[in-house]
Amino acid sequence: MVAAPSSGPARVVVHIGMGKTGTSSVQYLLAANRDVLTAHGVLFPRVPGRARHTRLGLAVKPDDELTRTPAWHRIGQPIPRRFRRRFRRKLLAEIAAAEAHTVLFSDEALWGLNEEALLRLRELVAEIGGRVRVVAYLRRQDDHLASLYQQEVKVGETRRIDEWVSLSGLAGHDYHARLSAWRDLFGPDELVVRRFERSAFVDGSLYADFLDAAGIDIAVPELAPAETRNPSLDAETIEFLRILNLHRVGEGAESWLINNLEVVERLRQHEPGETLTLPDATLDRVVERWQDSNRATARDFLGDPDGVLFREPRRHAATITEQRLDPARVDYFARLVGLSADVSASLRDIAARDSVR
Numbered sequence: 001m002v003a004a005p006s007s008g009p010a011r012v013v014v015h016i017g018m019g020k021t022g023t024s025s026v027q028y029l030l031a032a033n034r035d036v037l038t039a040h041g042v043l044f045p046r047v048p049g050r051a052r053h054t055r056l057g058l059a060v061k062p063d064d065e066l067t068r069t070p071a072w073h074r075i076g077q078p079i080p081r082r083f084r085r086r087f088r089r090k091l092l093a094e095i096a097a098a099e100a101h102t103v104l105f106s107d108e109a110l111w112g113l114n115e116e117a118l119l120r121l122r123e124l125v126a127e128i129g130g131r132v133r134v135v136a137y138l139r140r141q142d143d144h145l146a147s148l149y150q151q152e153v154k155v156g157e158t159r160r161i162d163e164w165v166s167l168s169g170l171a172g173h174d175y176h177a178r179l180s181a182w183r184d185l186f187g188p189d190e191l192v193v194r195r196f197e198r199s200a201f202v203d204g205s206l207y208a209d210f211l212d213a214a215g216i217d218i219a220v221p222e223l224a225p226a227e228t229r230n231p232s233l234d235a236e237t238i239e240f241l242r243i244l245n246l247h248r249v250g251e252g253a254e255s256w257l258i259n260n261l262e263v264v265e266r267l268r269q270h271e272p273g274e275t276l277t278l279p280d281a282t283l284d285r286v287v288e289r290w291q292d293s294n295r296a297t298a299r300d301f302l303g304d305p306d307g308v309l310f311r312e313p314r315r316h317a318a319t320i321t322e323q324r325l326d327p328a329r330v331d332y333f334a335r336l337v338g339l340s341a342d343v344s345a346s347l348r349d350i351a352a353r354d355s356v357r
Contacts, residue, residue: 008129009043010101013214014121016182017108018172020147021137021196022206025226027051027106029207032226040218043100047091048107057109059087060120070155070257071109088124095128103128104214111136112172118185134188135213138297139196140310141173141290142283146276146319153238156258158245160323161278165286173286175309176293179301193301197312235276237267239325240333243350247343266337274320283314327351 017023030037030044031051037044048056054071063080066072095103113121125132139147149161157164172178183191192213194200201209207220233241241260249255277283295307302309327348334344 009103011130011133012125012128013102013104013133013135015106015135017111018137019108020144020151021139023108026210028226029223033223036223041101042216043095043098043103045091045094047094048105053105053107055087056105057107059084060117062116073257115185122186132188133190133192133215134182135192137194137196138175142286143315145278145286150233150238153241154260154264156245156255158242158249158255161276165278173290174293176296179297195310199312231268232275233267234272235274235320236325237270238276239323243325243347246350247346263337269336274318276323277319277321279321324355325351327355
């Protein structure tokens with residue numbers, strides 16, 4: 001059995017997201033600069049994942065949650081107990097071999113861990129050793145919704161945005177409750193909370209701000225640039241993806257196991273237009289729903305006596321609330337992603353039915 005090194009790292013930094021706060025961009029920057037990080041005594045381990053540390057989140061989830069997690073199915077659904085044992089052994093071996101003073105983890109799925117998973121993660125991190133810092137970024141709930149919907153469509157969502165937002169609980173938007181769980185159950189030595197707002201970033205840079213939040217003394221110019229990941233798609237493209245999801249479900253696929261990663265990469269050739277959002281009246285209700293939680297979050301986790309969590313206004317520029325794809329545009333997108341004529345015809349039929357709603 002591999003044990004943690006006797007001296008161990010001095011610090012463990014756990015970046016928990018939340019999702020849609022530039023996490024993919026940060027992760028790919030870190031992955032592209034592992035050598036630079038190593039030279040500064042920082043290990044961004046490979047065992048949990050090449051960029052996003054998906055396997056870390058999987059290793060601490062209860063068995064019943066794993067079976068409902070698409071990432072678990074993508075790695076072949078190994079026996080959970082065997083997976084956790086092997087993951088722990090390989091991770092501790094990598095940490096011991098690196099002899100770094102800081103170990104840095106990043107996975108936005110950690111944000112929503114339940115109590116059992118948080119306690120498992122606490123046990124694993126304690127085994128690694130060192131002081132523990134948790135880093136979290138928060139985004140305006142109304143702006144986050146549209147971005148989150150995009151992500152859901154990329155992985156199989158078939159509902160329109162107005163139906164999706166009315167049916168989803170979105171408990172993760174109760175920032176005070178989530179951060180309190182991390183503080184009280186996980187018990188880090190430091191809990192660093194940052195606003196996902198450009199005006200709040202160090203030097204106006206997410207990368208500089210993240211390095212500062214993580215306590216990593218590296219200047220951004222020392223790092224090689226990384227390709228922007230998980231880009232936003234415009235309203236027309238997202239509607240094409242949703243219609244493609246409907247087609248696949250009609251062909252027998254399970255929506256929650258759909259992964260449009262390759263399709264999304266090809267759609268990046270499209271010149272983007274306006275992005276999809278919800279009507280202001282709906283977004284106003286979202287803000288009202290979480291205003292008490294946001295005030296408490298600002299006071300308790302950011303030390304803001306005025307209780308102001310977000311300072312930048314809601315995004316309005318280059319947005320649209322109409323969710324519709326002209327059937328005549330289907331063939332254009334189908335050609336971009338290499339779909340057959342038969343599939344294109346099916347998508348045109350779906351788009352035509354939806355356009356009369």
